[in-house]
Amino acid sequence: MITLHDAYDRGSDDLKAAIRAFAARHPSAGTSASGTEPEPDWKTAEKHFIQLTEVIMGAAIPEQPDRNGIVRRAEQEALALLLAVNNRPDFRCPICAMPYRSPQ
Numbered sequence: 001m002i003t004l005h006d007a008y009d010r011g012s013d014d015l016k017a018a019i020r021a022f023a024a025r026h027p028s029a030g031t032s033a034s035g036t037e038p039e040p041d042w043k044t045a046e047k048h049f050i051q052l053t054e055v056i057m058g059a060a061i062p063e064q065p066d067r068n069g070i071v072r073r074a075e076q077e078a079l080a081l082l083l084a085v086n087n088r089p090d091f092r093c094p095i096c097a098m099p100y101r102s103p104q
Ligand SMILES: [Zn+2]
Pocket: 026, 044, 045, 048, 093, 094, 095, 096, 097
């Protein structure tokens, strides 16, 4: 499965901006007290990107023979989603916004 960092490294400028915005939705604890922008918590952002891909992929899919193709398509959909919501200042990470999932 692609990681958020891989996607960032290979991505266009638009995609890089979208990934940075997504990561910024997951500020690290403890850095905001300094008065500067909190550093993104890439670990959490990475985890939520994977969960987002899994949600898009669906739970029943992993037994399919063309799993790699399905995973790649789900990753592309997840990245397309980040691009689509990037211009919305109020957007929340869909995984963080799911109340029935653990916040981490
Ligand atoms: Zn999140």
